Amino acid sequence: MRRTVLALALIGGVFGLLLAGDTAARAQAKKFIVGFVYVGPKDDYGYNYEHDRGRKAVEAKLGSVEVLTAENIPETAEVERVMEQMIQKGAKLLFPTSYGYLDPAINVGKRHPDVVLMHAGGFKHSANVGTYWGYIYNPMYLAGLAAGKVTKTNTIGFVAAHPIPQTLQNINALTYGARSVNPKIQTRVIYTGEWCNPGKAAEAANALIDLGADVLSQHQDCPRPVVETAAKRNVFSVGYHSADLQKFNPKGWITGAAWNWGPLYVRIVQDVMEGKADRWVNTHARGGLESGYVELAPFGTAVPRAVQQAVLARRKEIVDGKYVVFQGPMKDNKGTVLLKEGAKPSFDFIEKMSWYTEGVVGDVPR
Amino acid sequence: MLASVLEGGIRAGTPILYATLGEVIAERAGIVNLGVEGAILVGACAGFITTAQTQSPLLGIAAAALAGGAASLVHAFMVVTVRANQIASGLALMFLCLGVTSFVGRPYVAVKINAVAPLAVPGLSDLPVVGRLLFSHDVLVYGAYLLAPLIWLILFYTKWGLALRAVGERQAVAFASGLPTAVVQYAAVVCGGVLAGVAGAHLSLAYARSWVEGMSNGRGFIAVALVIFATWHPLRAVLGAVIFGAVFALQLQIQARGVALSPYFLDMTPYLLTLVGLLLLARAQRHTMPEGLKEVFEGLK
Amino acid sequence: MARLARLADSRLLIPVRLLGLTALAFVAVGIFLLLFGKNPLAAYRAIFAGAFGSTYGLSEVVVRAIPLMLCAAATAIPARIGLLNVGGEGQLHAGAMAATWGALTLGFLPRAALLPGLVALGLLGGAAAALVPAVLRWAAGVNETISTLLLNYVIVLLVEYVVRGPWKDPLSYNWPFTPEFSDSARLGLYWGTRIHAGLWFALVAIALFYFVLRRTRWGYEVRVIGDNPEAAVRAGIPLGRYILLTMCAGGALAGLAGMAEVCAIQSRLRPGISTGFGYTGFLVSWLALHHPLGIVAMAVLLGVLSVGGDQVQISLGLPYATVNIIMALIFFVVLGSRFRAARTA
Known part of the structure; x- marks a missing residue:
């Protein structure tokens, strides 16, 4: 009994101290605070890794900014609380970087009109919520040009998480690019149903190789298992998310589609600090290779020189606006014409993609 | 098609088989351990960290086995010594392992390791069909399928196995006849944990070759279900694990072949199949269920 | 002295001892953190500040406690006759799905007619999901722990299927969620926070659980089965009926939690409506020794830990897993302590 009372007193004392300590911690000097929320670990060599590289660029370029991060935050009601807590700590700008954070971001935005929220890839915006996204299918298309020349089995395997438009853009761009240099190309797709399930992704990669694929690409958050399985079974890799994946399959590396969020993040943070948030909120910021949001990863030794030059030439045409990926004629894999000869794809054509090429x-x- | 599904089944079934075999041993001694889910995670994490530090996948596997065993020791203590509820203690262990491995393994998410390489069996791997099917995997795959008959022999044809089963069937009788029942149960649970640890090693060192928190994805729970499905028999456990692995592989391969079935529907099949198996075999299971387990599985409380 | 010992064993002191054990778990985690060169006091301060440092934090503790209370009841009710329902997660999703079906097809009804209907659907959905393992247990002797665990995966996948397939919002740019519910299908939020009417559901459910258990014939028979199932059968208590009844009652409450999550927090069905509420609810029930009042206290405690866990990460850069370790250790300490067999209430 006495022990219990003692323990209770002790707990009470500690809590008191904690509270005192916390109030002390709040009275700190004010910096501009930016919060980043990730759905997975920030060094997964994938989606989150790349957003976190953007965060690092902000820290390196803008000394007067303080950064808060939270990782492994599921796409549930939890994320709303995490954002609220960042705001409580003084954050004025938030980057909820995952797909499923859109509704929570809009909700938080409603409650905090003075905070700016920038959602990656969303299709809704509001008075203080903007979205941004890179047309990463552009470098995917370029990677397809290289993959179509490198493959020996004419089969590309694609491990995807969910059949959403952004994923279909990548599957179609890669296939379209590869077929434009090698009409015999077939792409086989497996959906794992989860953004990150390493065991399943590895099995999917194995299954695709068993079915004859000798080039593997993917669209899910933790890309390592697929690239490492490709290395293990001596097939080629087209990277996704990060150029740094090359080191996991150095021998079979073709190239890849990679994010380059740093410059964009620095620009957004600077603008919001200077009171020019209206450039970003209530709108969808979209860009491709020409804006530098996305990049083509370095080529691996598997790609012949001539092929590399051809791909880079096409890259320049895209940057210069002379070539548009998914320009007409576009047909789906049933033969239905979706875009007539010469027609340019609209915002909706891209963002609502729901077919295979x-x-x-x-x-x-x- | 059949060959590639079987190949996938063998591959994907390996970690599940290790965990199932381990759970067979523990349950034969009368202890259910839902904590295998956690022991797999601990094995995957410890194996990965050790391999990252030493560059030796072999040491990694050893560390995984040790860590899995150590984790299960906690369960053994809880249920044998403290006599806590087996199911609850197993789930508690699962929670604990999930937390600890997420914490400890966090710095290793980005690390590249020297993974367990495939090892084609010389001569045999060149055989048509079976060569690829059976003899071009990694050491841990061979190990799992060799271990099953070994455990069967030990359980049913050695003094140790007899003692273990005696404890699982009639603990009081075993105790009265002078068997150190507590020691036997501790040993069985720890052995089970060691195998679960190796299952984890296969996941992180050979299969996915990376560490991500929670990467066991319910394989431990599946193992516990498969043990019942296999009616506590190590050889039937092989069958169960390969079937489960094959269904898992099949649903991925069906997609790659262009059959437009919802991946989410396909994902359900392994779980539903296990459930149906449990139902259909319910009578046979009750027949062979170690007496000591009846209290856990069928008793109320 | 003897009187003191009796007092120490008395039921009245159980909450105090639970608190002491919880403190013990905190100390153990503190040592763990120290081993890894982290400052445990800073971590605990962050948890404390996250949960109690603001009204928002406090309100979120309640928001989190609502599904935990209901899911804990889903474990606790069957546990009273010795059944281990680990299916809270699946039952929650089933309830959410049933309520979503109602909200989408009957959204034109006025609020006063629709909301009670949705509550009923949530209850029914959860009960249906629990009925399967209950029947399997009753008719074929299939262990309910295993079957509920397996069903969790199936039901969560079913939600994934419907939100990406038949129920997908046609205006969602192919994103995986159902259309937003009409206003008449939404539960009220209070005080500018996310605290919602689910709170009353949870409290009423817990109170009913307490009342039925102590004051009715059902509760009496449940307690008899819990004490000694064989004696209960000999006394003519229909065991099978109680297996079905307790499992379904539990499942219904988890389903209600799912209904509240979609109708109040999400206002649509989407993947990830629950962060393991079902599993954490199981933990809550065990920490509370399956006692209705204990469930309220423990749900709040785990709510504090979850809400505080965000702060640990945001302020200190420690993994969120830190609080999972604390939760698991509390579970272990309580499970291992002597009164594990105590059946109160």
Whole structure:
């Protein structure tokens, strides 16, 4: 009994101290505070890793900014609380970087009109919520040009998480690019149903190789298992998310589509600090290679010189606006013409993509 | 098609088989350990960290086995010594391992390791069909399928196995006849943990070759279900694990072949199949269930 | 002295001892953190500040405690006759799905008619999900722990299927969620926070649980089965009926939690409506020794830890897993302590 009372007193004392300590911690000097929220670990060599590289660029370029981060935050109601807590700590600008954070971001925005929220890839915006996204299917298309020349089995395997438009853009761009240099190309797709499930991604990669794929690409958050399985079984890799994946399959590396968020993040943070947030909120900021939001990863030794030059030439045409990926004629894999000869794809055509291009095996699962 | 599904089944079934075999040993001694889910995680994490530090996958596997065993020791203590509820203690262990490995393994997410390489069996791997199917995997795959008959022999044809089963069937009788029942149960649970640890090693060192928190993804729970499905028999556990692995692989391969079925529907099949298996085999299971488990599985409380 | 010992064993002191054990777990985690060169006091301060440092933090503790209370009841009710329902997660999703179906098809109804209907659907959905393992247990002897665990995966996948397939919002640019519910299908939020009417559901459910258990014939028979199932059967208590009844009652409450999550917090169905509420609820129930009042206290405690866990990460850069370790250790200490067999209430 006495012990219990003692323990209780002790707990009470500690809590008191904690509270005192916390109030002390709040009275600190004011810096501009930016919060980053990630759905996975920030060094997964994938989606989160790249957003975190952007965060590092902000810290390196803008000394007067303090950064808060939170990782492994599920796409649930939790994220709303995490954002609120960042705001409580003084954050004025938030980057909820995951797909499923859109509704929570809009909700938080409603409660805090003075805070700016920038969501990655969303299709809704509001008075203080903007979205940004890079058309990473552009470098995916370029990677396809290289992959189509490198493959020996004419089969590309694609491990995807979910059949959403952004993923379909990548599958289609890669296939379209590869087929434009090698019409025999077939792409086989497996959906794992989870943004990061290493065991399943590895099995999916194995299954694709078993079915004859000798080039593997992917769209899910933790890309290592797929690239490492490609290395283990001596097939080629087209990277996704990060150029740094090359080191996991150095022998079979073709190239890849990579994010380059640093410059964009620095620009957004600077603008918001200077009171020019209206450039970013209530709108969708989109950009591709020409804006530097995305980049083509360095080529691996597997790609012949001539192919590299051809790909880089096409890259320049895209940057110069002379070539548009998914320009007409575009057909789906049933032969239906979706875009007439010479027509340019609209915002909706890209962002609502729900079909497979010629060469992709099967139907988009409903 | 059949060959590639089987190949996938063998590959994907390996970690599940290790965990299932381990759980067979523990349950034969009358202890259910839902903490295998956690022991797999601990093995995956410890194995990965050790390999990252030493560059030796072999040391990694050893560390995984040790760590899995150590984690299960906690369960053994809770249920044998403290006599806590087996199911609850197992889940508590799962929670604890999930937390500890996420914490300890965090700095290793970005690390590249020297993974367990595939090892084609010389001569045999060149055989048509079976060569690829059976003889071009990594050491841990061979190990799992060799271990099953070994455990079967030990359980049913050695003094140790007899003692273990005696404890699982009639603990009081075993105790009265002078068997150190507590020691036997501790040993069985720890052995089970060691195998679960190796299952984890296969996941992180050979299969996915990376560490991510929670990467066991329910394989431990599946193992516990498969033990019942396999009616506590190590050889039938092989069957169970390969079938489960094959269904898992099949649903991925069906997609790659362009059959437009929802991946989410396909994902359900392994779980539903296990459930149906449990239902259909319910009578046979009750027949062979170690007496000591009846209290846990069928008793109330 | 003897009187003191009796007092120390008395039921009245159980909460105090639980608190002491919880403190013990904190000390153990503190040592763990020290081993890894982290400052445990800073971590605890962050948890404390996150949960109690602001009204928002406090309100979020309550928001978190709502599904935990209901899911804990889903474990506790069957646990009273010795069944281990680990299916809270699946039952929650089933309830959410049923309520979503109602909200989407009957959204035109006025609020006063719709909301009670959605509550009923949530309850029914959860109960249906629990009925399967209950029947399997009753008719074929399939262990309910295993079957509920397996069903969790199935039901969560079913949600993934419907939100990406038949129920997908046609205006969502192919994003995986259902259309937003009409206003009449939404539960009220209070005081500018996310605290919602689910709080009353949870409290009423817990109070009913307490009342039924102590004051009714059902509760009496449940307690008899819990004490000695064989004696109960000999006394003519229909065991099978109680297996079905307790499992379904538990499942219904978890389903209600799911209904509240979609109708109050999300206002649509989408993947990830629960962060393991079902599993954490199981933990809550065990920490509370399956006692209704204990469930309220422990749900709040785990709510504090979850809400505080964000702060640990934001302020200190420690993994969120830190609080998972604390939760698991509390679970272990309580499980291992002597009154594990105590059946109160």
